[in-house]
Amino acid sequence: xxxxxxxxxxxxxxxxxxxxxxxxxxxxxxxxxxxxxxxxxxxxxxxxxxxxxxxxxxxxxxxxxxxxxxxxxxxxxxxxxxxxxxxxxxxxxxxxxxxxxxxxxxxxxxxxxxxxxxxxxxxxxxxxxxxxxxxxxxxxxxxxxxxxxxxxxxxxxxxxxxxxxxxxxxxxxxxxxxxxxxxxxxxxxxxxxxxxxxxxxxxxxxxxxxxxxxxxxxxxxxxxxxxxxxxxxxxxxxxxxxxxxxxxxxxxxxxxxxxxxxxxxxxxxxxxxxxxxxxxxxxxxxxxxxxxxxxxxxxxxxxxxxx
Amino acid sequence: xxxxxxxxxxxxxxxxxxxxxxxxxxxxxxxxxxxxxxxxxxxxxxxxxxxxxxxxxxxxxxxxxxxxxxxxxxxxxxxxxxxxxxxxxxxxxxxxxxxxxxxxxxxxxxxxxxxxxxxxxxxxxxxxxxxxxxxxxxxxxxxxxxxxxxxxxxxxxxxxxxxxxxxxxxxxxxxxxxxxxxxxxxxxxxxxxxxxxxxxxxxxxxxxxxxxxxxxxxxxxxxxxxxxxxxxxxxxxxxxxxxxxxxxxxxxxxxxxxxxxxxxxxxxxxxxxxxxxxxxxxxxxxxxxxxxxxxxxxxxxxxxxxxxxxxxxxxxxxxxxxxxxxxxxxxxxxxxxxxxxxxxxxxxxxxxxxxxxxxxxxxxxxxxxxxxxxxxxxxxxxxxxxxxxxxxxxxxxxxx
Numbered sequence: 001x002x003x004x005x006x007x008x009x010x011x012x013x014x015x016x017x018x019x020x021x022x023x024x025x026x027x028x029x030x031x032x033x034x035x036x037x038x039x040x041x042x043x044x045x046x047x048x049x050x051x052x053x054x055x056x057x058x059x060x061x062x063x064x065x066x067x068x069x070x071x072x073x074x075x076x077x078x079x080x081x082x083x084x085x086x087x088x089x090x091x092x093x094x095x096x097x098x099x100x101x102x103x104x105x106x107x108x109x110x111x112x113x114x115x116x117x118x119x120x121x122x123x124x125x126x127x128x129x130x131x132x133x134x135x136x137x138x139x140x141x142x143x144x145x146x147x148x149x150x151x152x153x154x155x156x157x158x159x160x161x162x163x164x165x166x167x168x169x170x171x172x173x174x175x176x177x178x179x180x181x182x183x184x185x186x187x188x189x190x191x192x193x194x195x196x197x198x199x200x201x202x203x204x205x206x207x208x209x210x211x212x213x214x215x216x217x218x219x220x221x222x223x224x225x226x227x228x229x230x231x232x233x234x235x236x237x238x239x240x241x242x243x244x245x246x247x248x249x250x251x252x253x254x255x256x257x258x259x260x261x262x263x264x265x266x267x268x269x270x271x272x273x274x275x276x277x278x279x280x281x282x283x284x285x286x287x288x289x290x291x292x293x294x295x296x297x298x299x300x301x302x303x304x305x306x307x
Numbered sequence: 308x309x310x311x312x313x314x315x316x317x318x319x320x321x322x323x324x325x326x327x328x329x330x331x332x333x334x335x336x337x338x339x340x341x342x343x344x345x346x347x348x349x350x351x352x353x354x355x356x357x358x359x360x361x362x363x364x365x366x367x368x369x370x371x372x373x374x375x376x377x378x379x380x381x382x383x384x385x386x387x388x389x390x391x392x393x394x395x396x397x398x399x400x401x402x403x404x405x406x407x408x409x410x411x412x413x414x415x416x417x418x419x420x421x422x423x424x425x426x427x428x429x430x431x432x433x434x435x436x437x438x439x440x441x442x443x444x445x446x447x448x449x450x451x452x453x454x455x456x457x458x459x460x461x462x463x464x465x466x467x468x469x470x471x472x473x474x475x476x477x478x479x480x481x482x483x484x485x486x487x488x489x490x491x492x493x494x495x496x497x498x499x500x501x502x503x504x505x506x507x508x509x510x511x512x513x514x515x516x517x518x519x520x521x522x523x524x525x526x527x528x529x530x531x532x533x534x535x536x537x538x539x540x541x542x543x544x545x546x547x548x549x550x551x552x553x554x555x556x557x558x559x560x561x562x563x564x565x566x567x568x569x570x571x572x573x574x575x576x577x578x579x580x581x582x583x584x585x586x587x588x589x590x591x592x593x594x595x596x597x598x599x600x601x602x603x604x605x606x607x608x609x610x611x612x613x614x615x616x617x618x619x620x621x622x623x624x625x626x627x628x629x630x631x632x633x634x635x636x637x638x639x640x641x642x643x644x645x646x647x648x649x650x651x652x653x654x655x656x657x658x659x660x661x662x663x664x665x666x667x668x669x670x671x672x673x674x675x676x677x678x679x680x681x682x683x684x685x686x687x688x689x690x691x692x693x694x695x696x697x698x699x700x701x702x703x704x705x706x707x
Contacts, residue, residue: 039508040508041508042378042506042507042508044374051515051516051517052517054513054516054517055516055517056516056517056518056519057513057516057517057518057519057522058522060513060516063511064511064513065506065507065508065510065511065512065513066506066513066514066515066516067374067377067506067514067515068513068514068515068516069370069373069374069400069515070366070370070396070397070400072366072370072396073366073367073369073370073371073397074370075367076332076360076362076366076367076368076370076371076374077370077371077373077374078374079332079360079362079367079371079374080330080332080360080370080371080372080373080374080375080376080378080382081374081375081377081378081506082374083330083332083358083360083371083375083380084329084330084374084375084376084377084378084379084380084382085378085507086358087329087330087356087357087358087380088329088378088379088380090507092378092507092508109363109364109367110362110363110364110366110367110370112363113362113363113364113367116363117360117361119360
């Protein structure tokens with residue numbers, strides 16, 4: 001049954017006065033997490049914007065029980081919590097809420113370990129495509145050509161294909177989602193909550209400060225990322241790969257919105273837009289991800305290997 | 308009680324089982340490995356009702372242990388050397404979170420070059436992290452201290468994590484008789500888990516978000532206050548353990564041949580046995596020498612050190628570790644506690660597992676005694692007790 005907005009809870013999960021920047025995709029995402037999963041959730045948050053967004057103790061600007069933890073080991077801390085709840089006979093969903101640095105770079109070892117062990121957690125990577133909390137430095141998930149404060153003329157390497165890397169661990173559930181399509185994200189979260197074992201959701205999260213766009217455009221830019229094909233929405237469940245409806249229509253590149261429409265709203269891609277060669281490189285990066293996705297859709301993954 | 312032949316590592320694993328640990332997370336490293344192997348075996352055989360998180364690193368091991376403990380379960384981990392150093396950041400996070408956790412540290416040298424033998428540099432490197440650090444001399448004490456650690460760490464006056472330190476190979480891999488109490492006896496002695504808060508949907512607690520600077524400062528103040536309070540708790544637990552199981556160790560320090568001693572050796576760990584032997588042999592030769600074995604490095608037993616060591620003719624501290632550019636860490640703490648009230652010498656010996664025998668202690672003590680008698684008040688922070696083959700060549704170099 002399709003998700004109806006009217007059926008979603010209307011409670012405030014983020015309090016006014018929390019420390020997020022205007023237009024922050026993380027507070028949007030956190031709200032959707034609680035709308036999807038309800039109150040039976042504990043968050044584990046490594047260093048990152050969300051450490052700050054909570055605000056200053058003894059209060060918290062977001063209404064979750066939270067174990068804040070060191071940068072590199074969010075997944076392991078969550079595994080420990082999940083094991084404890086299991087031993088204590090409590091049914092609690094343990095959710096990691098980590099940025100792209102805490103997931104793809106410094107936290108990657110712990111992520112890979114938890115995935116391989118198939119620990120019973122939901123891991124959400126909030127991908128704003130750079131180290132935003134320390135001031136917009138490039139990360140493994142910064143796309144090719146993007147300006148950051150450590151890549152002044154644009155990043156020279158492509159984005160690490162993290163959702164595919166996690167998928168290669170053959171865990172029960174991997175999905176990509178975006179703050180631009182909350183219903184899709186909420187549906188994926190709800191599905192993840194019904195599955196035992198390791199669940200990974202990669203949440204695309206356009207950052208007005210780091211990407212250099214107007215804070216009113218967060219959702220629009222997130223949607224454009226999907227409509228231009230720059231970010232692909234999919235699900236990998238029990239060894240089966242499926243493009244999500246919002247991305248399914250963009251299999252055919254001709255149906256996609258021109259990539260420039262997504263790039264031109266963002267300050268970080270200005271050098272790419274001025275340089276046809278760089279633009280082609282970025283296109284090639286995106287095409288490669290589509291090639292992988294379509295191969296997987298054809299059934300590259302073997303269902304027998306699933307856990 | 309049953310007398311079992313156990314390595315100290317297996318004794319520690321037995322103690323963790325008897326403490327009804329619910330979550331174990333560890334990563335293998337020599338010489339700790341047989342602790343985690345034993346626990347895995349006990350869990351898989353169904354002898355221990357716990358879950359094991361077989362993590363991919365020590366950083367993750369302590370993070371998982373902390374996560375489990377924060378969620379309300381009694382949790383345990385163990386490591387050595389590089390593993391402990393890799394964990395270092397999470398040690399701070401755990402004590403800062405005030406979550407009771409127990410960790411066994413099998414002390415081992417730090418590379419390079421690779422060396423798996425006993426040295427205290429790894430555990431001494433953690434002195435400032437807000438963990439209580441207890442040090443065993445023998446297998447039995449490694450067992451007893453592990454059980455006691457849960458009681459100390461989970462005492463509401465303390466609520467700090469605790470390290471149980473035991474020496475590589477000399478204890479970890481050497482079999483000795485260990486008196487193992489029954490589950491009922493342990494259950495009667497060790498209360499069920501207490502902790503300051505639990506993070507769960509029910510409590511809605513947030514741990515670790517930003518604090519204003521003054522609040523942060525006061526949290527550091529409170530950790531130190533808990534450390535100070537732990538001194539009394541350690542003494543109490545030692546006494547109650549003695550009542551229940553018949554073994555007492557003297558609390559924060561153990562004193563041997565100290566009452567009438569003119570000179571006292573200060574040290575910690577397994578080689579205290581050799582130092583005690585040296586003390587006996589020196590007494591036969593007319594030297595009144597005692598041994599103060601430090602059982603707790605943190606909290607530092609300042610008061611008892613002052614009480615027992617002031618007004619002696621001399622104190623000689625043996626460190627199996629060094630703070631490069633300063634001196635042995637134990638020396639630094641002893642000297643600071645005595646503030647010049649007695650002659651003192653620091654000796655660094657036995658690094659990388661170099662064997663130190665009773666005669667080595669005897670030679671160092673007699674050298675120190677003659678030095679004090681010749682020069683009066685002596686303050687010598689760092690003397691190297693070199694390995695025999697180097698000691699010889701150095702002596703030749705000096706005489707040439």
